[in-house]
Amino acid sequence: MTRFQNSLSKAITLKAVTLGAALSMTAGLALAADNTVSADQILHALQPKPLTRSLSVGPQADPAASAKEISFVKTLRNRATRSLSLGEREQIAEIAATKPKIDLEIQFDYNSASISRNSTLAVQELGKALSNPNLRGSTFVVAGHTDGVGSDSFNQDLSERRADTIKRYLIEKYGIAGSDLVTVGYGKTKLKDTENPNDPINRRVQVVNMDTKTAQQ
Incomplete structure (x- = not known):
């Protein structure tokens, strides 16, 4: 050659x-x-669901209970993440269990509150969804969750900082009102897969629409 x-x-x-x-x-x-979960998928998950007749006689139909819930959600607006007590965090989780919500696999840099480059698109899709007029005026809980690796205190602090990072991103990049975003950290106390605490699936951000309105059917 x-x-x-x-x-x-x-x-x-x-x-x-x-x-x-x-x-x-x-x-x-x-x-x-x-x-990556799309903005349309997030929007669909967070929109209030129609209230059917069969559901209209449950606890949520109790005017006193509804008024108490509304009052509590109002106290959360403009609150700093670290100002929430353990009892308040648990109350948020209890109310959130009945509300429209979605788990997003938003990853962060190792032992950091910085959003991973691979998850930037996911946060952008969340921003687009929360900017939709159909969700205007709602109060959203942004809850940070970690896996089971590390101490309770470390994971609690990390989950709070990560939730705050998402809130700042949504405010700065999408103009979402800060008062509409309530951040809370649960550390490793509410694992998605309790049988595999170290599984990455436990590292997530849950977004909940705390609005008390229901869609018209």
Whole structure:
């Protein structure tokens, strides 16, 4: 093989490797995008559900209970995450159990409250959803959860800081009113998979629409 042919062969091989790497990267990005929950999906999950007749006689139909719930949610607005007591955090979780909600796999840098580059799209989709006029005026809880690795105090602090990071992002990038966003951290106290506490599925951000209104059917 001549020197020219050898050089040409090397150039073709290098070009093929470069193209293969580019295609692999593109495929990875496409896969990441496919796994991201869209703004429409988030919007659908957070919109108040129709109240049917069969559901109209439950605890939520109690005017006193509803008034108490509304009053409590109002006290949460403009509150700092760290100002919430353990009892208040549990009360938020109790109310949230009956509200429209969605778990988002928003990842952060290791032992950090900085949003991972791979999760930027997920937070952007959340921002688009919360900007939708159909959700205007609602109060949203942004709850941070960690996995079971580490101490209780470390994970509690980390979950609070991560929830605050999401709130700041939504305020700065999408103009969401800070008073409409209530942040709370649960650390590792409310694992999604209790049998596998160290599973990454436990590291998540849950968003809950605390609005007391129901959609018209």
